[in-house]
Amino acid sequence: MKNIKYHLNGAGNEYGEDHTLTNNWNPNINYGNEYVNVYFRIDAAYYQYQFTGYTEEDQREFDKEVAEIFQRLGWTVKERDSFGSCMTAHNGKQH
Numbered sequence: 502m503k504n505i506k507y508h509l510n511g512a513g514n515e516y517g518e519d520h521t522l523t524n525n526w527n528p529n530i531n532y533g534n535e536y537v538n539v540y541f542r543i544d545a546a547y548y549q550y551q552f553t554g555y556t557e558e559d560q561r562e563f564d565k566e567v568a569e570i571f572q573r574l575g576w577t578v579k580e581r582d583s584f585g586s587c588m589t590a591h592n593g594k595q596h
Contacts, residue, residue: 543567564588 508515509526517523522542545563568578568588576590589596 506522506524507526507528508522508524512525513523515522515525564580568580568590571578571590574592576592579589579591
């Protein structure tokens with residue numbers, strides 16, 4: 502997963518010279534019993550506000566790719582239950 506960037510909000514200079522979030526957190530360190538809030542930001546050209554040009558086929562393809570990424574990382578993915586809901590991913594007590 503070479504395209505994953507690990508970023509800790511609120512730590513130092515958050516944006517690099519390329520004006521994108523920095524890769525400033527190491528997921529391989531043992532942080533002990535520390536809890537963290539993790540957010541996944543996924544860039545998709547058509548999945549930006551105002552969502553123009555985003556078809557149902559695009560949505561299905563996007564969902565499929567996101568599910569595959571989470572599954573490769575060891576998560577179990579539950580597909581969306583109905584239109585307007587989101588898929589969820591679970592890994593132990595994490596969701």
